[in-house]
Amino acid sequence: MALLNITSPHTHGANRTGRLMRLVVYATIPGIVALTHFFGIGVLINVLLASLSCIAFEALVMKLRARPIMFYLRDCSALVTGVLIGVSLPPYCPWWLVISASFVAIVLAKQLYGGMGFNPFNPAMVAYVLLLISFPVQMTQWATPLPMLADGQTAPSLVAALDKIFFSIPIDGYSSATVLDVMKQNSGLTLDDLYQQQPVFVEGRWAGAGWEWVNIAFLLGGIYLLYKKVFTWHAPISMLLALVVMSALFYDSGSSNSGGSPTYHLLSGATMLGAFFIVTDPVSSAVSTRGRIVYGALIGVLIYVIRAWGTSYPDGVGFAVLLMNFAAPFIDYYTTPRTYGHKKPRRATDASTQDGGH
Amino acid sequence: MTSLIKVWELPGGIHPPEHKDQSLQLPLGRVPLPPVLVIPLNQHMGTPAQPVVQVGERVLAGQLIGAADGTFSANTHASTSGTVIAIEERAIPHPSGMNSESVVIEPDGKDEWIELTPCEDYRSLDRLTLLDKIRAAGVAGLGGAGFPTAVKLAPKSTQVIDTLILNGAECEPYITADDMLMQVRAAELVAGTLLLSHILHHPKNLLIGIEDNKPKAIAAVKAAVAGAAVTDPEAANIQVVVFPTKYPSGGAKQLTQILTGREIPSGHHSADIGVICVNVGTAVAAWRAVRFGEPLVSRVTTMVGDALATQRNVDVLLGTPISYLLTQHGFNANNASRVVMGGPMMGFTLLDLAAPVIKTTNCILAPSKQELPEPTPAQACIRCGICAEVCPASLLPQQLFWYAQAEDFDRLESHNLFDCIECGACSYVCPSTIPLVQYYRAAKGSIRLHEIEKEKSDRSRQRFEFRQERIAKEEAEKEAKRVARQKAAEEAKKKLAEKAAETAAAPVSSADPISAAAVKVSATQATPDEQKAKLERLVAAAKNTLEFQQKPLVPNKTNPVISEEQLVKQQVRIKQAELKLAEAEQKLADFITGLGTTPAAAASAAAAPIAAEPAVDMNDPVAAAIARAQAKLTMSPEDKARANLESLRGRLAKAEEKVAAAKADGSANLDALQQGAEKLQQKIAEALAELSALGIEDKPAPVAAPATEPAAPEPVSAEQSAAQAAIEKAKAKAAALANMSDDEKRAEQIQSLQTRLTKARERLAKAEAENDANIEAFRAGVTKLEEKLQELA
């Protein structure tokens, strides 16, 4: 028996980073299923393509940095990034869009900053936003959700999808405006009228055809993660609450100026995906519990602001998250917890030897 | 006794698998005497004890073998009887795997005890005696830290203790030593609690805190409290507080928080918030120390882990080698991943199994490789924040880790690294299996090291400054000494010169120039009143000087430190000033008497050069010296004799009166009185003879002046003869001078004046340097001499 000087604690909980990441991947399954149901095979192709390319880029960089590749791949963080990119990009978008997004996310946003744990910005969101700015057309062409398809029309077949993705062969009735677009472009109609006239709302139940179910699916995944204690409720719930508060404040009783009801905001666009899969990204968020509440709430507010009053981009999750990634260190600075035996929290830069001493 | 107390929530915390059952299946066991006992001298926190036995000495169980070194230390005793076979460095259980001086005893198997002094009723003893008993028994915290208990039980007078907490939480997985102890020694625990309460002046709250995963212990303690309450009303005051199991609720800070809601301020002791927290085992040891006078020589230790065939609690003698204990419990070395002293959360790996069981050994954990596998390599921190959630101290472990890696000591401090209790909860939950605590320990170590270095460099800087200062001081002292020596030399020179001058100066006031001097004197000396005033001034000046000299020496810039030498010199100066004052006063008094009794004599004396003394310039040392000599010569013998005679006559008259009265009364003392009177008469006769010997008749108002004309009477005393000799010498010189040619005389005079002038100047310079009170007088003297010299030249 070798008596190694192993220091305490000698025992360890069951948590592993790889396990947490895998749980996150599992939790996206309902969302992916819903997306695939409503938008067809293109979603799956996106996810697959993005995941594979992310892992490939990660492996490549590890090889270049001469690190044990498998050890780093095992933390599954690249897989999570890939899946998130896959569900964020519009289905049936060109393959190079997906690959570039993966490249931006893994190589630029993550590894160039030092790799896992050192990236100040959420890699998937960096990729999404960068491509949205660079390729606004391709990035905003969302497929028509299933309920809105004309009678007899079905979602694109695998062949058609592959043709579209790799050879840019167009698909009939392939794209339509999303709910967010509709709401954004609305002028003059009250919400009631809008809900009655626009097919995207007519076909939907609460917040627009397809999207409401996608959001509910992601919410389910999020609840699963909460249950599994992969993260705490603080950031996602405060984000959703802030969004609800904002939309309730500016609901304007459903006039044509209204930004939309709280239900609508909760269940449209990338709200739930953002709340449970993006905002909860630990690396780029604030660290303390209080910090995370502030961080989540500010993101919620920003999402509403961008959705309601922003000019060119329909959804604001990506921008809001990136902006708050910037702000995370400041939030950390002002939200340090009060340590046992101290009267008040100590600022992160307070180097004075306090009564504590030693 | 049933707890109605509010139990507070501990922030953070974890629920690791408890693993407490396996060691609780068997009753508390014992192991046979080991072949050798190794008793380290520092089993406690603080200074190691000092060995008080010799190699080869036979010791008895309970005998003191290591005496506490200072207050913050603890006695060490032999655990059984036997022979001391060595006192040397041996491995001790310590995180660093260090060695410590240990007393090695070979047991003789008899287990003979020293005589113990039991105490039936500790309440009859005062608290200090009780503390002494606990101290003598070497009781130190058995929970893990080994804090000397007597120190803990003696809080400062400013710390009012209102809560005594008995820590039976035992939150660490695997360990059941306190659990077992509470089960089998519940009554002693309660008695110990009451004892500690007594020592601490009966605090309001007596709490025994136990985690809810120890139902048997809880039941036993509750029963014991109920039992004790029958005889002792205070026992009813003891509350057994059961709270939910959560690691690390057993930390003193955490338990205090759970039971009182109070937090121990960072950097303070629990006593500062009125709480004293003692491990249950310690309380039992303290009780046994007082009740039976029994030193701490054994403790309950948990032997646990899958690498052992038998897992249980044992009551083991301190000093028993751990390897021996392991063997006794069927240790399978091949399957063991490590051997840990303490629990899996905070225990440390034993590097040398020969290390013995000490006062703080609550558990020996020998896990199998499956049970506690080697740690997996750490992955990157994903900032998940789980660590922050479980930290009982509400720290941000991930930030601490970050800054520890970056060695950013300032940030570590500002993130309260030193409030980390190293509980390991953060490491336990970290999904990236980062050994966070290890980083914190290392960081703490390097910060401390850093501080020590800083202190060292500060100190060496200080040392340098000290050195500079010391050198400067030494220089100053040397300089002061040099000046003092110079002064002394000058003084000596001056005295020599004075003597020389006395002789040299004599002619000035006698011989040929005598008449001139006399004229001068009579000229300066206008009326007796003026003379008197002058004398009075002299007295005043002398008084001033004395006062000035008596002032305590004050360090100043040039003289930062007062040396012994300077003090002595000051005393000398004071003496001189006193003498001068006395002299001046005497002169004044003499003058007044002279004035009152014989104005004529005084007048004639003024005319006579030799008696011109009162008019002599007192600031001229030469003249003063002559005057002094003359005063002695002229005044003393005659005046003294006369005064003597006068007083004798007075006494005789009185004695005769008494004799007459006695005769009239027919007193018994008559004879004695007559004898006295006769004696007095004899003395008077003697005095008369003396007077006549001086050539003076016994007249009430003798004309004294011419009495000491050159044809001097035979010397009366040696002193007088010396003075006489000096005068004779001076006169001889004057006569010689008179025989010289005028030019020669002048040259001689000029030379003498020049010497005096240089001396006077020197004196003046010195006075100026010293800021002497008499500086004006010196200056005047110098000017006078200069004038004289010019006159002659």
Ligand code: SF4
């Ligand atoms: S638990 Fe580990 S991985 Fe998570 S934030 Fe703390 S140190 Fe980082």
Ligand code: SF4
């Ligand atoms: S080891 Fe320190 S930082 Fe980690 S949980 Fe315990 S107290 Fe907090």
